[in-house]
Amino acid sequence: MPKRDESFLASVELMFDKAADLVGIADDLRHKIKVCNSTYTVRFGVRLRNKLYTFTGYRSVHSEHREPVKGGIRYSMHADQDEVEALASLMSYKCALVEAPFGGSKGALVIDPNEWESHEIERITRRFTQELAKRSLISPAQNVPAPDMGTGEKEMSWMADEYKRLYPNDLNSWGCVTGKPVSKGGIRGRVEATGRGIQYALQEAFRHPNDIQWAGLDGSLAGKRIVVQGLGNVGYHAAQFLSQEDEAIIVGVIERDGAVVNNDGIDIDGLHKHIHNNGGVKGFEGFTEDTESVLAMDCDIFIPAALEGVITLSNVDDIKANIIIEAANGPVTFSASERLRERNCLIIPDLYANAGGVTVSYFEWVKNLGHIRFGRMQRRQHERQTLDMVSAIEEMVGAKFPAQKLQKIIEGPTELDLVRSGLDDVMREGYQVISAKWNSDARIPDLRTAAMMIAIERIRDSYSSLGI
Numbered sequence: 374m375p376k377r378d379e380s381f382l383a384s385v386e387l388m389f390d391k392a393a394d395l396v397g398i399a400d401d402l403r404h405k406i407k408v409c410n411s412t413y414t415v416r417f418g419v420r421l422r423n424k425l426y427t428f429t430g431y432r433s434v435h436s437e438h439r440e441p442v443k444g445g446i447r448y449s450m451h452a453d454q455d456e457v458e459a460l461a462s463l464m465s466y467k468c469a470l471v472e473a474p475f476g477g478s479k480g481a482l483v484i485d486p487n488e489w490e491s492h493e494i495e496r497i498t499r500r501f502t503q504e505l506a507k508r509s510l511i512s513p514a515q516n517v518p519a520p521d522m523g524t525g526e527k528e529m530s531w532m533a534d535e536y537k538r539l540y541p542n543d544l545n546s547w548g549c550v551t552g553k554p555v556s557k558g559g560i561r562g563r564v565e566a567t568g569r570g571i572q573y574a575l576q577e578a579f580r581h582p583n584d585i586q587w588a589g590l591d592g593s594l595a596g597k598r599i600v601v602q603g604l605g606n607v608g609y610h611a612a613q614f615l616s617q618e619d620e621a622i623i624v625g626v627i628e629r630d631g632a633v634v635n636n637d638g639i640d641i642d643g644l645h646k647h648i649h650n651n652g653g654v655k656g657f658e659g660f661t662e663d664t665e666s667v668l669a670m671d672c673d674i675f676i677p678a679a680l681e682g683v684i685t686l687s688n689v690d691d692i693k694a695n696i697i698i699e700a701a702n703g704p705v706t707f708s709a710s711e712r713l714r715e716r717n718c719l720i721i722p723d724l725y726a727n728a729g730g731v732t733v734s735y736f737e738w739v740k741n742l743g744h745i746r747f748g749r750m751q752r753r754q755h756e757r758q759t760l761d762m763v764s765a766i767e768e769m770v771g772a773k774f775p776a777q778k779l780q781k782i783i784e785g786p787t788e789l790d791l792v793r794s795g796l797d798d799v800m801r802e803g804y805q806v807i808s809a810k811w812n813s814d815a816r817i818p819d820l821r822t823a824a825m826m827i828a829i830e831r832i833r834d835s836y837s838s839l840g841i
């Protein structure tokens with residue numbers, strides 16, 4: 374890991390200050406928005422392998438201007454208070470920017486998931502859930518966790534189940550976490566949502582030729598050379614969709630144990646399976662231990678999708694990409710961001726770029742509160758109405774609709790169709806508002822500042838209307 378320029382929290386606060394200077398906001402309210410409201414540290418014991426292990430967990434709540442507050446829980450050995458507070462702050466700004474009706478929160482458990490068996494992680498997760506529940510840090514009305522680094526559907530399902538046992542009378546208990554499997558109240562399209570959001574964000578950026586030309590590129594995503602760091606949930610889905618559906622070429626993948634390079638395009642599915650079977654990228658065609666050379670590779674787009682603080686002043690001058698889309702939270706430090714802007718590298722900022730996850734989490738939470746799958750009521754009605762229209766048209770023109778086309782036309786949208794449509798809409802609109810803001814005022818230097826300004830303005834308005 375490169376040497377940090379400033380702590381993660383300091384980096385987010387510097388970005389906040391830069392944007393807040395451009396927003397008309399009273400100093401006292403500005404301070405209130407900036408600070409985290411609370412951060413709990415919990416330590417709890419779990420008896421495993423004939424020994425009592427003490428685990429440390431965190432849950433930070435940044436802003437409760439909207440409730441519930443929302444944010445992932447990560448399992449990582451590097452988690453600490455600074456990190457969860459930085460991530461919780463980013464969640465408040467992200468939700469405000471994409472109009473998800475939540476405040477910001479984030480949690481972490483200091484653990485290396487690879488050190489433990491699945492049944493052990495289940496016990497640890499259930500105990501952690503009890504600690505969170507005791508402090509109202511998990512609840513459909515107050516605080517709704519989701520997956521993040523090192524956690525996924527399984528952990529969310531255990532959390533939801535534990536919460537249900539603790540509060541059997543809570544009718545909305547499924548809504549206490551998002552990112553659950555579909556069989557446990559989840560929603561179709563959540564697993565890939567953040568990666569899908571990265572794809573939609575890039576597609577929208579390429580619909581803004583002025584922005585793309587500012588970064589020295591033109592045309593579409595087809596043929597663009599991309600390097601991805603981290604082939605986990607977010608990185609894998611983003612790389613897969615961009616290469617399969619947009620004809621972009623993934624020329625480099627950087628992972629923990631090395632990197633893979635292929636100028637003709639890496640087989641992302643094959644590499645993903647290889648990681649799953651072998652625990653890393655080592656042994657895959659194009660493998661190299663020299664990750665730094667892959668970071669410095671000639672490419673059009675770099676997608677950091679692993680962790681924070683990977684581009685700092687110590688390696689920023691090696692980066693050749695014209696566009697960096699922050700799939701991870703906080704991968705580019707404030708100081709490195711400033712340097713990249715000086716040479717027209719377009720940074721699509723985390724608080725917008727990776728908002729696909731919380732957006733589809735929002736849909737899942739609404740589904741849980743509604744107790745009904747999206748599209749359930751309308752689908753067959755749409756089918757009948759369309760068939761009536763088709764038969765009227767056939768009668769008028771005296772010809773039959775081609776059978777193959779007819780099937781497509783009459784089928785109403787599935788839950789997955791609706792989730793994708795909603796996500797695409799949020800990502801398109803999100804880019805449009807930050808790009809318009811950036812381009813509207815010469816004092817606004819980049820997309821990140823524009824995005825942060827919009828978030829601050831919305832939170833300011835929310836606090837002001839509360840009378841605080």
Ligand code: NAD
Nearest residue numbers: 521522523567603604605606607628629679701702727730
């Ligand atoms: P994940 O655990 O599924 O994947 C992380 C990947 O990064 C793994 O493949 C891991 O091996 C790799 N990695 C770890 N350290 C690395 C290093 N030093 N160099 C290269 N690769 C490394 O996690 P994820 O859910 O994909 O999250 C990744 C990032 O995206 C995090 O910053 C997270 O906060 C952010 N994010 C995730 C979601 C989500 O829905 N999962 C939503 C928004 C933001």
